Amino acid sequence: MKTVLLCAALCAPGCVMAQDLRISDACIRAPMPGAPVVSGYLTITNPGPVADRLTGGRADFAEVVQVHGMTMEGEVMRMRQRVDGLPVPAGATVTLQPGGDHLMFSGLNFAPKSGDTVHVTLTFDHAGPVTLPMPVCAGGPAGRVQ
Template identity: 35%
Template sequence: MRLILLALACLGLAACQNTTVPSVEVSDALCRPTPNGRDLTGCYLKLTASTEDRLVAVSTSAAAEAQIHAVSTEGGVMAMEEMPDGMPLRANEPAELAPGGDHIMLLGVTTPLKPGDTVDLVLTFERADPVTVTAQVGTPPLS
């Protein structure tokens, strides 16, 4: 009986060691400069999750609030709204937050952002550990 319990304990430990820890890689982080007299701007980046996950929140000391926005077009009119449940991420498939599409909106920017500045963004996920990324401030390239 002891031998069986010992074998089961070893199998349990082996199973724990093979568990994949969820992670998300972040690249190409960029925030637009704030327009003159405005205190909001958009930020863009690419996310690649190792497992199914969800971007649930973004925070920064550069703004009073950061929201994850979805962009849609209906009847030729583009609209954006906050994603209250966050943005789903598929395993190993890059997801882009990009100009003209889904993005991060910074509201109540505390100091005007100009080209050459940087903005630290803390990305919170449903499964993976939070990731802090430093976004450059600049104008996105035209696609």
């Protein structure tokens, strides 16, 4: 009960706290018709003294939830799974955004629609599983539904 009250007192709407992590600005981009994948974005703040690592997750609407990153190879941008996960250093904020690190949902069981909210459980090395609501937005983070 104290944890829930602390979260309610410290977090703005749309924020989830888990141990020393704060997750905010979560959004899933609505998929194009027939698309086999959808991407997700959020901000993770780690004000604590211990580094953590986002390693993946799970969601009812997708068979697979992975952390992906974008890298430049010459003049071509490539997307790759971050097989070792995404570091979340102590005292730092990490933003998953278009053109950079992001969540990739594949093997869609159904296509979430703009305006929906889906629940996603993220997995961290230290914080463990963290379940949060993620609104589905037509344009990604810039088009977030508030």
